[in-house]
Amino acid sequence: MNIDIKNLSGMFLIAVPSLKDPNFERTVVLICDHTKDGAFGLVVNRILLSSFVPLLGGLDVKESLIDLPVFYGGPVKPEQGYILYTPVSSYNPSIKINDDLALTTSRGILIDIAAGKGPKQFLFALGFAGWSPGQLEYELMTDGWLVAPMNNKIIFDMPVSERWKAAADSIGVDLTRLVDRQGRV
Numbered sequence: 001m002n003i004d005i006k007n008l009s010g011m012f013l014i015a016v017p018s019l020k021d022p023n024f025e026r027t028v029v030l031i032c033d034h035t036k037d038g039a040f041g042l043v044v045n046r047i048l049l050s051s052f053v054p055l056l057g058g059l060d061v062k063e064s065l066i067d068l069p070v071f072y073g074g075p076v077k078p079e080q081g082y083i084l085y086t087p088v089s090s091y092n093p094s095i096k097i098n099d100d101l102a103l104t105t106s107r108g109i110l111i112d113i114a115a116g117k118g119p120k121q122f123l124f125a126l127g128f129a130g131w132s133p134g135q136l137e138y139e140l141m142t143d144g145w146l147v148a149p150m151n152n153k154i155i156f157d158m159p160v161s162e163r164w165k166a167a168a169d170s171i172g173v174d175l176t177r178l179v180d181r182q183g184r185v
Helices: 051-061 108-116 135-141 152-155 160-167
Strands: 011-015 028-037 039-045 047-051 070-072 076-086 092-097 101-103 120-133 147-151
Touching: 011 160, 028 092, 028 160, 039 070, 039 135, 076 108, 076 152, 108 120, 120 135, 120 152, 135 147, 147 160, 152 160
Parallel strands: 070 120
Antiparallel strands: 011 028, 011 147, 028 039, 039 120, 047 070, 076 101, 076 120, 092 101
16 A cells, blocks of 8 residues: 555544553544645544533534534644534535545534434544644654554444554554554664
């Protein structure tokens, strides 16, 4: 697999076991956008709140037909909500990550989800992970992350507790046997 570390849009970043930053330890981050200006992603395997119903009052939604957890998307702008969803439809504004997945900050999608009329699959997160120009590339070169192709099944179908291992397994990496190369002489 050829990987362009200058454009990891639509790829998973998998924290190596030696990454001890509390914001990213044992995480899987979906890179939603990566350009010369930096990178933007969402952590897809860490739950922040078990229910999004308490947040619906801010949207003037009185009741919800469904409930879903709220994910910790990352440490930047923790008050901002982001929704990954499939299939791609016309919620504006949206970033199309690939043919099967999009990201939006639209309040309308949460209202539709609460009414049972939302997209087939979705993940709601507060906050995001962000990197300044060159920062992510540097972290990759210093062995902070593994890179894997994004997989909707890992995001939407797999138990949250299994996503970190499953993402690494998808590229043939056993995280229990990964040797830490940092601290070289």
